[in-house]
Every structure is written in structure tokens, then in C-alpha cells.
Amino acid sequence: MRQPKIIVVGGGLAGLMATIRVAEAGIPVDLFSIVPVKRSHSVCAQGGINAAKNQKGEGDTVDKHFDDTIYGGDFLANQPLVKRMCEAAPGIIDLLDRMGVMFNRTPEGLLDYRRFGGTLYHRTAFAGATTGQQLLYALDEQVRRHEAEGKVKKFEGATFLSAVIDGGGVCRGICAMDLRTMEVKTFTADAVIFATGGNGAIFGRSTNSVVCTGSAQAALFQQGVDYANGEFIQVHPTAIPGEDKLRLMSESARGEGGRVWVPRNPAEKRPPKSIPEAERFYFLEEWYPKYGNLVPRDIATRAIHRIVYQEKLGIDGQPAVYLDVTHIPRETLDRKLEGILEIYEKFLGVDPRVEPMKVFPAMHYTMGGIWVNGEDQASNVPGIYAAGECEYQYHGANRLGANSLVSCIFGGGIAGRAAVKYAKNLENSAESTPAAVFDGERKRQEEKNHKLINQDGSENPITIWRELGQVMTEHVTVTRINKDLEMTDGKIRALQERYKKINLSDRTKWSNQTLNFARELENMLVLARVITLGALARNESRGAHYKPDYPDRDDANWLKTTRAKWVNNDIQLTYEPVDISLIKPRPRRYDAAK
Amino acid sequence: MAETKQVIVKVKRQAGPKEAARWEEFSLKWRPSMNVIICLRDIAENPVTRDGKKTTPVTYDSNCLEEICGSCAMLINGKARMACSALVDQLEQPIRIEPMSKFPLVRDLAVDRQFMFESLKRVKAWIPIDGTYNLGEGPRVSPEVQEKGYPLSNCITCGNCLEVCPQVNEHNQFVGAAIISQVRLFNMHPTGAMNKSERIAAIIGPGGIQECANAQNCVHACPKGIPLTESIAEVNRDAWKQALLSWLVG
Amino acid sequence: MSSTATRPDTSYLLRKLHSFTGILPVGAFLAEHFWSNSAALVSAEKYNTVSQELQTIPFRLIVEWAAIFLPMLFHGGYGIYIWLRGKSNVSAYPWVGNWLYVTQRYTGLIAFAYIGWHLYTERWLTHGRSTYANVAADMRNPWYLTFFVVGVLASSFHLGAGIWNFLCKWGLAATVKAQQAAGRLGALVGVAFSVVGILIIISFRYDWHPFSVYLPSK
Secondary structure (H helix, E strand, O other): OOOOOEEEEOOOHHHHHHHHHHHHOOOOEEEEEOOOHHHOHHHHOOOOEEOOOOOOOOOOOHHHHHHHHHHHOOOOOOHHHHHHHHHHHHHHHHHHHHOOOOOOEOOOOOEOEEEOOOOOOEEEEOOOOOHHHHHHHHHHHHHHHHHHOOOEEEEEOEEEEEEEEOOOOOEEEEEEEEOOOOOEEEEEOOEEEEOOOOOHHHHOOOOOOOOOOOHHHHHHHOOOOOEEOOOOEEEEEEEEOOOOOOEEOOOHHHHOOOEEEEEOOOOOOOOHHHOOHHHEEOHHHHHOOOOHHHOOHHHHHHHHHHHHHHOOOOHHHOOOEEEEOOOOOHHHHHHHOHHHHHHHHHHHOOOOOOOOEEEEEEEEEEOOEEOOOOOOOEOOOOOEEEOHHHEOOOOOOOOOOOOHHHHHHHHHHHHHHHHHHHHHHOOOOHHHOOHHHHHHHHHHHHHHHHHHHHOOOOEOHHHHHHHHHHHHHHHOOOOOOHHHHHHHHHHHHHHHHHHOOEOOOOOOOOOOHHHHHHHHHHHHHHHHHHHHHHHHHOOOOEOOEOEOOEOOOOHHHHOEEEEEEEEOOEEEEEEEEOOOOOOOOOOOOOOOOO | OOOOOEEEEEEEEEOOOOOOEEEEEEEEEOOOOOEHHHHHHHHHHOOEOOOOOEOOOOOOOOOOOOOOOOOOEEEEOOEEEEHHHOEHHHOOOOEEEEOOOOOOEEEOOEEOOHHHHHHHHHOOOOOOOOOOOOOOOOOOOOHHHHHHHHHHOOOOOOOHHHHOOOOOOOOOOOOOHHHHHHHHHHHHOOOHHHHHHHHHHHHOOOOOHHHOOOOOHHHHHOOOOOOHHHHHHHHHHHHHHHHHHHHHHO | OOOOOOOOOHHHHHHHHHHHHHHHHHHHHHHHHHHHHHHHHOOHHHHHHHHHHHHOOOOHHHHHHHHHHHHHHHHHHHHHHHHHHOOOOOOOOOOHHHHHHHHHHHHHHHHHHHHHHHHHHHHHOOOOOOOHHHHHHHHHOHHHHHHHHHHHHHHHHHHHHHHHHHHHHOOOOOOHHHHHHHHHHHHHHHHHHHHHHHHHHHHHHHOOOHHHHHOOOO
């Protein structure tokens, strides 16, 4: 019998889970990843993984987890698959447990569960403060085992450039570039699973890792793979601003009495400690006297954005506000917040016990992504599957805390199985595809490289990227205003024009990171437009998408999935209904019982 | 007025494994909380040396930038450490940046640490589960074991412990402290313990634990504070017992 | 490597043997040697009696080779091989353990050379019948004396650090605390041997016999 072959692109949680499932089915897998898979962005997830195991006797159920997820996502997620995920979650925890994840334990030796945002139950299993890292390692180890047994072949240090799609519109493999030799090659596969993560880099700086550019998704989009709900981006209210990266600062700093403020005078030059109380603007306390600094995430996020972008009161004119814990006794700080204060000190070199921390909301999670069906993670192009953060299925308009890890593993598992089934039943295998299809794609990509390497221009890709990040962060994250979104789209299109004139400062053909970055940037610009246009069109406020001009959720007009298509080399937004067959939409409010 | 403080950075450049190495010096604009990654990005945006020569951006590995992916290990002022947590203000200038010396060079600061991943394969650093289908919960693990195992599983495979180890060099194939510590981790787990003897057999093979000479540099260099010397000692104890037994009973 | 292999690599056995021989018999012999030589601190006669006792043990040659010379040759020779396979980096990483690592190699080499010379002069040239007078005469030579002092200190250090290494490398001291304790034990042994060794040298050099007070008065 013919042996099918499957490719997985991306080695984070979803990609690894998909790989394991395919390998278990006895089908060879080629696993592509830009970085060694153990260094994937999944390592950054801190909090934990949800599953309604009801191990604390609180009466938690799968249905409650399901309801919290749908409710948290403001009813934009297709419900049946989300329900299946919640049903599968306890089994996923068991699996991870069997793989040896060092979850925190109860005295009885059982898994411990903690409470997380958006729920009333102790539903979140965790391994210290590095749950994502621990889960990724567990899957990485299993994949390594399959690799040692010859079932998996890894291509680490290779980047996906494009899918190979034949004349019939069926995916027959991929075109990838070796990041050392810069060689472009095609690889045949009957099915390809994409698990290429989020797209934080489009916002310049985010909590995402360097490789989270969304480039693969954007490349696929331009090959006819639809992209859904791009406008839904989750922002974390308090991150430590860094020029290279925004690092999460846990909300517990506010929980323990931390106060958020900015100098009243925008031209303030004094160090924070010498600014008298009267000249400090404790804006959360002033604007929300009832909750003060403990307002919910989205409120805090919007308030900080307003201070910086509308009131222009950011510290030193920079996008940052003070999160001050210096008034809290040192002994309390060391007892309750030592871990997170150490992170601040490590990366900023400033002791937050002595000097107020600077924080700012940060782009954190991509809810939208590759459009997949509500059944088995298949995209609209036969042979292409997607799982994990790069697809849109599970989080609706806002992701529930600690649901990302479970959605990655669940989605990856389903995609793996579905791809196997598809590949086995494929009438004409990829092997039978004419070589010209592969050669054509390879040449197309090689020509792009050739052009980039050889062209003379005046634009620097990093400069374009920085400008893209600035405009995206300012206008397409927390608060969205239509005229600004229009302006942003114009700016992106202008950047696309400037992109045509970029000049690579490195024209060598060995380990040329500049070339790779330039290629990613071109794709990022496209995806940035998808996000911006989706946001511009959606005249309502839902989940993480907030428009002050349309402050309410509008189910009559907008309870629908945005599905962007690439038509005639341009973005076309289409819409499709959300499957709300299981839970009837109701208003989402966290200030009252739901 | 704006700060005009400069940061002087010297980077060891090498276009490829077979090319000659050279140093380039850069003068960058100082900003608060600057780290080595930011310096490298500044160079990428404006690749011009201090004496005004045009050059190429520096090739280096990085990903998470929060010291948990293990990518950006390099030698900074002669010491192996993660670039993302190396703050300019805490470094003596000029800041010397070099690639790690114990791994094959790719280009500039990027090296190939595949050896470590291959070593993980050799010692079977995994729990051999029957399959991913639903087989119920895992074994119970006492909080005590979890508290010992968790720090070990924080290893980010950065390679700093190999870089600083005098026993890791071109003369031998020593797997290094990180791998030995993983042997301990998996042998500690109730299911993993079932394959303990296989892992021990691997770690007393060529390039195994015997190459450790107790300089204990590894534990100082580990960015995750993993008790590597403790791991080595624990595995050593199991190793000689098993070796003795295999020698006695064949 | 085959997955069913359970036999350790030869290098493993040799390394373990190297580590083990450092304690037994080499370390133990050193202890015995210091002990019997400290008879000089009592009197020349006592020293001569003790050494004659040792020089006349049955199967002397076999015992010497099997329990002393061969293990020492192996420990020293393989030690040099280990040294050559390592690459010291103490200038870049000047941590205590790293200093010990380097010092252990140099003291090992010094001790090895010293012991070889010591055997040549006190065992070979005297045909195995060295007396107090022979040793005392050698100590009059300032070069010899210097070498004695250096050799004794190097051997003592090497043994002390070796005990620490042994306890760590056999997993007998595993936790940080236990390894610190092992370090203290090693330091204690090193200092004790150094002190006793120097006292013995002084004894020979200056005919100084502080424990002669133990002798019955004439």
C-alpha cells in the first residue's frame, strides 16, 4: 500500500501534538520549525491549563467550562467544537500527567488546581509559573522519542515560505527555506498541518516571541487560505515595557495594593519618587472610585491607553504608566510578590521596591487566525490544516485565561488525526503531482529572494517594521476609532509601497537573517491590513474589540465571523454566521452574576 | 537635552564556519534598560561600525527574550550568559560579544547546539507512554518529588553549562551537566523510573558522566539556577551501583 | 549505542578506577606513610625501627608493586590523560570549584613527580633500606628540602581535594549541604596532612624530636 506523508509546520504545543498523533498512526512526519522546537513560543505561557476535573469538589463541570469559554469569548466562537474541547480537556490533563509534566501536587499526590480569571472554579492545573514550558517540553520529549525511532524527521532552522498548490487547488506540499544555506526547496506531502502561532510581531513589540510574525498565515492567505476574525487581538493590561519585548507583569502586583499613576504634568522630568502626591494622577482611582486599581483587565487596559494616547500623559511622552508598589512594606513585597518583582529587576535593572515600575498594556494573544471548519481543523484549501494560535476556532472575541494551552493540544490532536484520515483516503497522492508544480513554486520563491538580495533601494526593513508596530499598537489594539483605522490602513499601504524599495544590508547567502526578516515583513504587512480592515468594518464592541463610538455588542448585525479572502490580490471581507446552537447569547458582564 | 551617552560594543564576526573571525566595534546610543539584544537590533537597523564602515547585521539566535527559550546564549565579556537578560548598565564597556566556543559556529554569534538535542535522544529523556489515547490519570507524585523535579525540568537547553565546563571540548564527547540532570529528572518520575537502567546505561557510555571532573562551573553558569551538581552526584550514585552490578553479574 | 547495552563504557570503568585508586590504595598509603614517618618526631631510633618493620614485611616486592607502585602509576598516568582531555578556563570563570579543578591537576603532577623522585632517592638508591640518617642527610640539601616541602604540600592538597571530589563523584555527598560538608572534610584532611608533613620534614632537618618526651627516661 502507498505510504502517505504528512508535514507539520511549527513546533509549538499544537504542532508537536499533531506530530505525535500522525507518528502514532504510523505515518512519517516532516516537522518544520524556524527554531529548535524546544525553543518555541509555547514556553512563554505562564499560568496554567484549564480542565473541569472538579478536583476541589466545587461542582465544576465540562458544561461550566464550556459556558465560561463561550461567555468569555463574547459568543463569537462556534460552539460545538469548543464544547468538544472542554470535554476533552480532562483527558488532555491526564495525558500530560502521564507524559511526566511536573504539575504542582496536593499533599495526596494529585494534581493541584488554581483559580484563574473569568471563572469561579479551581480549574487550572499548573506547573510552577512556567506551565507552557513544562507542557511544551513534555510533547517535545515524546516527539524526540518518535524521532529516535525514525518516525519523525525534524527540519529545524527552516522557514516556511509557501504551500505547493496544484492546478486543482489541492495542497501537495510546501516550499521552505533553510535558514543557514538559504536554499529554497520543496517538500512533498499529502497533507500539511500549520501550527505557526500568533502574530505579535505585527504590533512591533508584544509579549510574543521573535518568531511570532504571522508570516506563514499571511503567506497562506495570499495563496487562498481564508483568515478569520483577524481583528480580535488580546491585550494584557500590564507588561513591562522593553525596547525588545514586552514582558508580562502579573496582575497580582495590583492585587497586593499597587497603585497606577502618571505625573499630571506631561513635561514632568523629575524622578517619580520626588513628584509630590498632589502632582500625581492616580487615574484609575479617580475614574473608577469603586474598584480603583482593581478594575477588570479590559477597563484597566483602556484607561491606560486613554492616558497615553488621548490625554498624552505617558511618562516622558512614552507609552508607559507607573505601577507603584513602593509604599507597600518591603517585607510584604518580598513575601507576596518576590518572583514577579525579580523579573522586573532582572530585565530593567531597577528595584521596583524602591522605584515605581513602568508598565503598559501589551499585545498578547491572537484570537483570529486561519479559517478552519468546525469539525476537524481543515482550512478551505484541501490538504491544509491548522491548529493552535494560528487558527481562529476556540476563543471567539476574547480568550479565557488558561485556555490557550488546552486549545493548542486539542486542536493539534484533532488536526493530526484528520490529516491522517485525509492523506490515507486521498485518491491521487502528492507523489503523483507533476514535478512542474513543485518547480514552479520553488522558482517563484527563489525569484523573490533573488530580487530582494539584488535590489537597490533606500528603505530599511527594520524601520518599516518599527513604524508598522507603532501604528498598529496605537490604533488597532485596545481602543479602535474608525477614522484612525482608516488612517492606519493608509499608512500600511504606504509602508507596502516603501517596502518595494527596501535595501538589504546583508546580501550574503549564508545564514542571512536580514533576508528572512524582509520576507516575513512583506507578509506581516498583509496580515496587518487584514486585522485593521476587520476592525474597521466591525462597528460594535465585542470581547477584546472595543470601539468607543460603538460601545455595545451588536448581535443583530455582528454576531458573525469575519472571513477574509484573498481575491484579485486584495483583501475581501466576507461574513458567516456563528454556530450558537448550544448556548444562547447573553450580555457579558463581569460586574454582576452572569 | 537628550542623552548623548554611548554604548561601545565589540562583536566577534565570522561569516561562516570556515571564514576568518574578526572584531567589529560599534557605537550605539545609550537608552535606559538596554540589553545586549537591543544592541544587536540597533546594529541591524544601522549596520555601520564605529569607524564608519558599512557592514552586515549580526546573525544571532533569539526568540522569547525572557530567558525561557534558551536561544540567545553567547559570551558577553567573556562569560556565557543569555543576551536578553544581559543589561548594558551592568556590563563593563566596551562590551565584548562572542559566540559560544564549545559548539560549531554557524555565523557570527549563532552556533549549532544540535549536540545537546542528540544527547537527549541518547539518554532517552522522555517518559515512554503507551500512546496518546485516553488511559486515565498518571501515577501519583508526591509534592516532595514534584518540588525536586520541577526545577530540573526548567532546563532551557541553552548550553551555558557545557560552555563553561572545562571537560567539554574537542577532545571528548562529554554530554554535559544539562543532560545528566535530565537523566535524574526522568529517573525520578514514577513511570520514568521503569526505564532507569537504560538511561543510566546511556550515561555511563562514551562521553557520559565519567567525564565530569567536578569543577562545578555548570551550577554557577546555569541561568535557571538548576542544582546541576546535585543532579550529577545523584546520577553518579546510581551509575556506579549499576556498573558494579553489571560487572558482577554480567 | 544499542538500547540494550548495560555494560558501562571502558572509559567509565577507568575513570571510576582512577577516582577510587586515589583514595584506595594511594590515599590510604599516603596516610600510612605519613603515620610511619611521623615516628621521626619521636626519635631516630623509633623511625628506624618502624621503617625496618615495613622494609621487612613478607612478600614485600609484591605488596609494594600491587598496592603502591602500580596503583600510583595508574592514578598518575591516567590523571595526566584526564588533564590533557580537559581545557582549563579558570581565568574566565574564577569560581572556587574551578580553581580546585586546576590546582588539582598541577598538584597531582607535582605530587607524581615528587613521589617518583622520592622513590628514586629513598627507595631505589637505598635499595629499600633507607634509614633516618639517609633521609636526614638528604634534607640538608636545600634543593632537596625545597622539593620535600613542595611535594608534601602538593600531595596533601591533592588528597584533600581528592576526597572532596571522590565524595561528590560517587554521589556520597549529593546535596549542596552535603557537598559543602565534604569540602570541609577535604580541607581538614589537606591541612592536617600538610601540618604533619611539614613537622616531619622539620624533624629530619633539625633533628627535632618533640615526642621524645614519650620515651622512658634513660
